[in-house]
Amino acid sequence: MVMMMAPGGTKEMCRMVLDEGADAVYVGVVGWSRRGSEHELTDDEIHEVIDYADRLGKEVRVVVNTLPSSTEVPMFLDRIAMYASWGAKGFMISDVGCMRLVKEMLPDVAIHTSVGCGITNHRDVQFLSDIGATYVVLPYRLSVGEIAEMKAKTGVGIEVFLFKTPSGGKICPGKCMMSSYFSYRRWLDDNGKDHFFGSASRGGDCLRVCQTNWEFEVDDVAFREGMTIKTNPALWLEELPAYLAAGVDCLKVPGRDRSDILVRDIVRFYRRVLGAIAESDAPNLASFRPELETFRQRWVVERGHRDRRLISEAEREAMRAERAAFRKSARPAAVAQ
Template identity: 30%
Template sequence: MSDLLEILSPVGDMERLHAALDFGADAVYLGGTAFGMRAASAKFTPELLSQACELAHSRGKRVFLTCNTLPHNNEIPHFESFVKNAVDAGVDALIVTDIGLLSLAKKYAPDTEIHISTQAGIVNYVTANEFYNMGAKRVVLARELTLEEIAEIRAKTPDDLDIECFVHGAMCVSFSGRCLLSQYLTSRDANRGECAQPCRWGYHLMEEKRTNEFYPIFEDERGTFILNAKDMCLIEHIDKLAKAGVNSFKIEGRAKSSYYVSVITNAYRKAMDIYKSDPDNYHLPQWLKDEVYKVSHRAYCPGFLFGNPRESQYYENSGYVREYDVVAVIEDCRDGRIYAEQRNKFNKGDEVEVLSPDGEPVILTASELFDEKGEPIETANHAAMKFSMTCDRIFPKNSIIRIKK
């Protein structure tokens, strides 16, 4: 078992940073205002990046900055100031794909770790070793690898080269995210963080002389979602990945909600702690297996970990499964009450769950609700309203109250 077994969580803004840190991430990855593969979550200006690093470091956590697009000529002159701002902010690593940016990162930030993005498509030990020789501290392996291939890469690379693998989240039908479909159909370049996700759309056939008639490829009148991939979920295989030599267990989702970040980080944190406590007897309690289903998700699969990638495709539809709603976030617990801020409507008498970093979710009945002035109310129905509810339990700040739909 490696000394480094890291839960690495996605962060799209400061709210999600707090969520990741509160629920047990060892490190987070985030994007600046350029060069990142999630244009929609490019929220961290130099000032916010400094704040993020200061907060994470104060809690003993690390911050990795994505620089993993494939930049064009006109973007290169801006990279020096981007990197120097990142170094000044205190980032612990730069995640790159392009070997040109790799060379510039070494030049502009010689004392900062360099991690090679999954976009580089590393599927063998020769490539991993070459990146190591070029100065990489870590390689993020391609998602398209089996457990045996991961173990062989670990066995044939230097011990001080970290191995990072994705363990949870959305997968791309194109190899390691190198997709041109979005750019072709919408002029939004997936390799520069602007993917429109056309792989999730339904498709039909059209015969050239019948231009107004569309035919489903199979299934039914909705067409087929033949390009649509399931989501990856490897929480039940943490032990196998750790024994194969994986150091960092990466959760996908910089564009996902703070609720997603909280729940999934918490689940993998707890799973990793269970593994560390007894590596030879890795068994998850049912409540922890259930947690990954309490966020918005597509059908799950183990990706390529055991081969058989065909099982990773989902042809029925491209929608999400969403069975729970966040109704509030706890701000304080005192004097027999929970004090919280509302996120979605719920009513007096509803059965709710409280998820905290402390352990298994707690089921409560909202037997009494009060507004900010302490007056009894029947429903919490105003966005971001302050309210309280009777409860004799104490939960940490930022614990989540949710309800089954």
């Protein structure tokens, strides 16, 4: 039976989605996940969520999908072992070396590959399965046929986002380093863990610079239409039966950085949709469309708020760096003694 896994960007969101029918909730760890700290949980909160899920007979996946440095790997494994001892049933990981280490250390936990692995074909899926992945998450531009082929050729658990995009083509979400080049600042916490501003792969929030307006110049001809590089995805509906028939094992609801209420409502909605699909070989999902449209509108509004905030942060950081560079260049040279 397909598992519906929902986000837990706050402790309250975790409780809501579990109460509304999610089979599992995924939570991020401050400094070890590809989101800003405001959408992550503390260790105490993660412990509470694990206990709450356990009482409901449900599960928690812990998101640790940064790319640890060699000095951070022991800290990474210690945290994994701690969460597992509390009852976490799985982990979302990007780093393939750490994936293998976790599987060797805890062979019974579920390992979900993170979107940072950037899957594009069934050989990628097979490789990740061979090193310990239980579920391999696919980018949301793959077709039903491609998903069916990956499932048939590898047999690994297939996880997909409840997302589609208005345009096709292959992308590698999670492997983008654009934000890191745009703004880079780091600091150590009290435990010796590096934190990075603007680098999702190293534990800081992506600054969403692809969502700002870009101007291009080709052969001295400027294009100033305010083009954005990445388009907004949309939530599924009619496609869902075909994806399930293709062998999808885990449906991943996005939204750790959305409001608790919006994510709760989406989980409640999809639990009803999955119930309708289970009751019929040819379900008519048309009655769900008006409700889905309201979710899409709410999603775009909240995403706009988030993107504007992140872009503003990036602009402030760029100005800070520019001022620092100016002060350095304006500093008088030391007088030779």
